[in-house]
Amino acid sequence: MSDGTGGTGGSFGDWAPEELRDAGIALLDRLAAHFSSLDTQRVRPEDLSEERIAAPFRGPLPERSTAFGELLDRTWRDVVPGLTQWNHPGHHAYFSNSSSAPAMLGELFTAAFNVNVMVWESAPAAAAVERQTLDWLADLCGLDWPEADSVLVDGASLATCYALCAARQRLGGHNWREEGASGAPRLRVYCTDQTHSSVAKAAIALGIGTRNVVQLRVDDGILSPARLRRAIAEDRSHGFVPLAVVANLGTTNVAAIDPVEEIAEVCGEERVWLHVDAAYGGFWRIVPQIAEVLPTLARADSVVANPHKVLFCPMEASALFVRHPGALRETFSLVPEYLRTTTGDDRLDHMNYSLQLGRQFRALKVWWVLQSFGREGLRSRLEHSVRLAESLTARIDEHPHWRPARRSVLPLVTMVYDDPALGAEGGDRLAAEVHRLINAEGGSAVSHTRYQDRYALRVSIGNIHTAHRHIESLWDSIRRAEKTVLEGVEHGDHDLARTRP
Ligand SMILES: Cc1ncc(COP(=O)(O)O)c(C=O)c1O
Incomplete structure (x- = not known):
């Protein structure tokens, strides 16, 4: 391989095309080796201290060029061991989104062509691919x-x-685009205490204020239409203006699904916008047994679903659909002279749909994945994850003390430890310790939440590399950790009743 300095001593110009090819092959070789040994690697670094992870990167900016081979060596020496391996088949924390080969290569293509999808003429075919990809994604979410x-x-x-x-x-009633907050009514947004924090963050950014996000407390994880109706009526009687309801198709904590159709009924009568957060749950509809129980989204006003959570795309691919033609464009279109084009069709200019002007060609990786696997291939992969979640749930059901915190049709398995001898606090403490031990062991990683005031382990299953043996190995790790904690209690090393996790 050449030294990757472009044959110019690194003083001007880019690498020669042959150097790009050689360096690219070297990188792909390393990645192939990385994927063949994923099973034997840790999911997370053993030592997560900032000092340990950040130390190798400190130092002055190099004055002279570094050969690409050396950069690869350094990256594999210092970066790779310090990463959490989201593609690892044992990564079950948060939502276990994994990348796939076509999507990775799609990102490489996108960067190589440096496409900027802002107006039609800045990237015509990319804009067309984005339109088609979004139509396919809408189809997968059941949106017509x-x-x-x-x-x-x-x-x-x-x-x-x-x-x-x-x-x-x-x-209506106030021109937010032109007047901003001056003289504006006090808006209210409704959701549950299970709803993702992004709703409150949006309220901060939009000047609605977190106090005006009405988080209805729910005991069973889902939003009650009757309570929603009462909350809206009460707010109206106090002079608030109800703006929107955010319903969940798969909550972050336990993958609960709100009764979206009944909520849509309330929203329709009250003339309140219904946004459905289907970031996690949206694409599972392609599995027939899940489609049977998911509510239809037809009457929502807007829906978000994340290919980067479920459809084997690397980070930063989220699809927003707004049922009303022109609603995003009326909100965000603002065209300075230098961006005026001859097409005169604002649907074609992607800068009009959001705050972003310069935009990468993120549709390509999704377009490649959808075609590489096809609907059939995606369905069978997602079905496989559902089977794996069922097999883990069966293990939990057989166990005398672990129980699902809440059952979901989606493959997010949650577990609470219930042993009358330990009480709720002791069970929580044991679960927290089991959590720590599993992650320290390194073969798997899980995360946690609090649900119904109990400490629950969260095991998200959906990684493209996860096979039955990885779930078996996770269960073994859970049982080992549980045994270690209980032995510690017997020997007086742990006092599970003492502190709350
Ligand atoms: C249900 C739900 N909605 C929204 C989000 C935020 O997603 P993003 O990370 O794409 O902003 C998450 C993140 O996990 C989520 O679980």
Whole structure:
């Protein structure tokens, strides 16, 4: 391999095309080796201290060029061991999103062509691919909204913010675009205490204020339409203006699913915008047994679903759909002279659908994945994850003390430890310690939440590399950790009743 300095001593110009090819092959070789040995690697670094992880990167900016081979060596020596391996088959923390080969290569293509999808003429074919990709994604979510405004954004947090911004623009009674907050009514947004924090963040950004996010407390994880109706009526009687309801198709904590159809009924009668956070749950509809029980989203005003959570795409691919044609464009379109084009069709200019002007070609990785696997291939992969979650749940059900915190049709398995001898606090403390031990062991990683005031382990299953043996090995690790903690209690090393996790 050449030294990667472009044959120019690194003083001007880019690498020669042959050098790009050689360096690219060297990188792909390393990645292939990385993927063949994933099973034997730790999911997370053993030592997570900032000192340990950050130390190798400190130092002055190099004055002279570094050969690419050396950069690869350094990256594999200092970066790779300090990463949490989201593609690891034992990564079950948060939502276990994994990347796939076509999506990785799609990102490489995107960077190579340095596409900027802001107006039609800045990236015509990319804009067309984004339109088609969004139509396919809408189809996978069961949305039949041919005229919808839709856009790919980096994540569900921003998608929700954009949806609420469009809701506000459509509300009437106050021109938010021109007047801003001056003389504006006090808006209210409704959700549950299980709803993702991105809704409160959107309220901060939009000047709605977190106090005006009405988080209805729910005991069973889902939003009650009757309570929602009462909350809206009460707020109206106090002079608030109800803006939107955010319903969940798969909550972060326990993958609960709100009764979206009944909520849509209330929203329709009250003329309140319904945004559905289907960031996690949206694409599981392609599994027939899940489609049977998921509510339809037809009457929602907007929906967000994340290919980067479920469809084997690397981070930063989230799809926002708004049922009302033009709703996003009315909210965000603002065209300075230098961006005026001859097409005169604002649907084609992707800068009009969000706050972002310069935009990467994030549709390509999704487009490649959808075609590489096809609907059938995606369905069978997602079905496989559902089977794995069922097998783990069966293990939990057989165990005398572990129980699911809440059962979901989606493959997020949650576990609480119930042993009358330990009480709730002792069970929570044991679960927290088991959590720590599993992650310290290194073969798997899980995360946690609090649900119904209990400490629950969260095991998200959905990684493209996860096989039955990885779930078996996770269960073994859970049992080992449980045994260690209980032995510690017997020997007086642990006092499970003492502190709350
Ligand atoms: C249900 C739900 N909504 C929204 C988000 C925010 O997603 P993003 O990270 O794409 O902004 C998450 C993140 O995990 C989530 O679980």
